[in-house]
Amino acid sequence: MSNILEVKNLEVEKNNEKLIKDLSFKVEEGKILTILGPNGAGKTTLLRALLNCIDYKGKIDWKVSNNEISYLPQSLSRKEFKRYPISVKDFFHLKTKKDKDIIEILKLVDLEDKIIDRNPSQLSSGQFQKLLIAWGLVGDPKVLLFDEPTTSIDIKGQETIYALLHRFWKERNLTILLVTHDLNVVYGYSNAVLCVNKKKLCSGIPKKILTPDLLEELYGTKVKFYKHEE
């Protein structure tokens, strides 16, 4: 498989503080890469740099064009939709004008079409997250960037979200970059991992490289983890 993304010597600075130092990595096409690291490790900053939302030094080389990348930021919460009388349909109109397509894609993520006239802020957090996935899938992107997609959802809801992502990854040949704290997700769903704490600590196949020692180095404390059996 060829690389869909190559990052070389990436550096991001804010107010004279280095948020990311000398980070280089590659992402193969068709992988689910989990970006792992403690709070403040620069994970969200990394995603924002990859999307050209912030200034950076170094090289970021995507083999796909910008409009083939879909991004769902961590900062996007249901609250933000409260200020406007915006319906689910309006929100999707940013990407497609065809109502038929909208209903179809809502079905794919198991959302009923009657929510189309509601304000996204009125949905449950699980429904909202599904809505964002559906929104991200409009226009057949090749790459999905997800920043902690399940922070505010209960465990059962989280399983659903990751199962959905996994299904779309398989069906649509996607490459997914995922920021998460959840080690179960890393083992259960991703086939590549990048550990960062301002700089790169490790990268490779999760089951091979995520040793208890490494996790302790990453999070600065002993981490309980479960290694899934083949």
Place this chain on the structure above:
Amino acid sequence: MSQFLISLITTLFISAIAGYLGSLMFTKRMALVGGPLGHLALPGVALALVYNFNILWGAFLTIILGIIIIWGLEIKTKIPTEALTGIIFAAGVALGFLFLPMDHAKEALIGDITNIGKLDMILSIIFSILVFIVIRKIYLKFILIGISNDLAKSEEIDSRLYNFIYLICIAFIIALEVKIVGTFLPVALVAIPASIANNLSKNLKQYSFISLGVGALSGLIGVLLFKQTGFPAGPLIILTATFFFLLSLFYKKA
């Protein structure tokens, strides 16, 4: 064409488009910067009255100048926008009163629709339509910027450019409004219809058209009340809009 008809048509166009424009003013930044813009028109109006040219151009000139100064200082000094707009607004008003011929004070402060000429009417119609077309084009994207700047950026929407376009539109409409509601009230005609629409609508289409409609209706009723009572039209238009706002609160609760 009678003076009354000229006043009425001009008011209808401007108040409708002001309402429409206001439906995008919900981002915090825009509400902060938009508020004092009308006051920035005062020195321009004063200049126009002294040197005897159309107050529309005077108002537009000093509003744009004020925006440039605020933006420039914001980038240079990193002082919060609300503090800067407060300072520039106060300086603008002070400067305006320094030059304002006092026999024209009432016109400059609360507007005078009997003073609208045919050329003003034509300009108002043209600018209103232009602004409508521009805003319609950027509407959805602007809303996305309000919801999440990161999301907008990832969709390749340049928020700085859109903010700038929006500010220029606001500057034009507020300059046009000065003839109708004066330099102290123009932002009300931008903000109130949108607040009403926000209480009444379920989607963006309803929201934008109710904003536009309420703006136009307030303008119409205000001008008719002016004809009946002889009170100045500007305050009547704003009070009509305020009355609708109170009504919409009851509807919202029901």
